[in-house]
Amino acid sequence: MTLLSIKNLKKYYFCGLFNKKEIRAVDGVDLEIKSGRTLGLVGNSGCGKTTVAKIILRLIEPTDGRIIFKEKDITKLRGRELKNLGQEMQIIFQNPETSLNPRMKIYDAILEPLRIHKLCSTDKEYEKILKLIEIVNLNQELLFRYPHELSGGQLQRVVIARILSLNPKFIVADEVTSMLDPLVQAQILNLMKDLQEKLGISYLFISHDMDVVEWMSDEIAVMDEGKIVDWK
C-alpha cells in the first residue's frame, strides 16, 4: 500500500539581478513510498536530495507539484492539520551534534515533542521516557546531561527516541550515518531496521553511501541535478 507519493515536485530558486536567474533545485521528481518499506535516495551532494526531504515535511514550500500522504493531499495543509501532520512524519538530520538544542537537557529534549503536542500528562512523563530510552537502548544516566556531554551515536539515539515518542508512520533519514564511525553506523542502522519491523515505519533514506543504501532500502532512486535519473 502506498503511504506517500510525490508527483512532479519542483522547487526553483530565483536569484541574480531582477530575479532573472533561475536555479532548479528540484525539477519534476516523482517518488512513491510503500507502507513499512524503505526508499533509498542517493545522489551527489547538491543534487536536491535534502530539498526533496524538506519539501515532503513541509519545511519548504514547493514551486509546483503535489505531496500525497495517506491518500490525502498535504501540499497546502495549514494550521491545526499541519500541526497534526508533525505526529505522522518526522526527520532525522545528518549531524546529531547540531540536531539538539545545546541548552536543553536530554530529558527535556526527548519529552519536547510530547509537550508540544500535549500528548502526555506531567506525572506520566518519567514512565514514558524510560520506555523510549529502552527502545533505543540508551543509558538512563544520560538523561540529565547536556547534548555536548554525549557522543555522536548516543545523540543520534536521543534524536530517534524523541521522534519515536510521537509514533510517526514515516521518517526521513537525511544522511543519518555520515557523521558517525562505522561501528556506531551499523548500530544505528540496525536500530532503524528493528523499529521498522516492530512499528511498521516507512523510511525515506537519503545518503550518498551506496553500500549503506543498498543494505537499508527496498527500492533505490538515484537523483542528479534535481531529477530522478535511475531506479534500482
Added chain:
Amino acid sequence: MKILNNEINILKEAGNNRMAAIGGAIVIMLTLIAILASLLSPHDPFEQKLENRLLNPCFEYPFGTDDLGRCIFSRLIFGTRYSLAIGVTVVGITALVGTSLGIVSGYSRGIIDEIIMRIVDIVLAFPGIILALVIAGILGPSFLNVVIALSLTHWPAYTRLVRGLTLTLREMDFIEGAKALRASNIYIMRRHILPNCINPIIVLATLDIAHAIIFATALSFLGLGIQPPTPEWGSMLKAGIPYFRISPHLTFFPGTAIMVTVLAFNFLGDGLRDMIDPKINENILVSE
C-alpha cells in the same frame, strides 16, 4: 534553572580572571552600599550646616563638605543608589526590548526585519549622547525622564547583536527539527533561540550598565538629569565646579566614585567577554 546552571559555571570561571574578580567585587560592594546607605552614612545627606561649608576632609566629614555644608561622604553613599538604579533599570528595559526585537527580526526576516532594522539605523545615525540630550531636554529633567532618554538610545545594540545570533541559529538543525515537530514560532523563539543568545547578552548588559551610568551622570552634570538637592554624582560634580580652585574635593570625590563604578562594570564585562567571546560559536554549539 538550566540556564542558571551555566551562568553559575561562568561566574566560577570569573573568579579565575583577576580583573573580572576585582570588578565583580567592587560591583557587589557598591550594591551593598546602595542597599545599606542609611546605615553607612555618618550624616543626613540633605542636612545643611552653613557654618561647616567647604570644609576639607577631616575626621567628622571624611570627604569634606560642600558649598551648603552637606557631608559629601554621605551624599556619595546615597548617590550610589541613583547611579545603580539608573544603570540597572535602563539595561533591564533595553535588554528586554532590544532582545525581543532582535529575535523577532532575525527569525522572521522579510518585511518585519526590514522595518525593525531601519528603525535601528535611524536611532544609531545620531550620536547617543546627543539623542539622549535632546530627549531629556524635551521631556524635562527627572529620574524617570533620564531612564526614558537612555532607554530610547541604548536598545539598538541588543537588537543588532541578537539579530545576528538569531540569523545563525535559525539555520541550525535543531531549529529545523523543532519546525518539523510543528512547534509554534513563539515557542521556538522562546525555548530554542533565546537560551542560546543569553551569554553574549549578559556581557553586553554588564558593559552597558557602565555606559548608562556615564550617560546619566553626564545628563545630570549638564543639568538635564536628576536635579539638586538629590545627591546624584553628576549633579554633585556640577555643583562643585565653581569651587574647583579653593575646594577641589567637591569635584574629586564624585568624579572618583563615577570612575570607580564605571571601571568596575567595564572590568567585569570585559572579563565575562574574554571568557565567552573567543568561542562564541562553540558556545552556541557547546554550552559551557
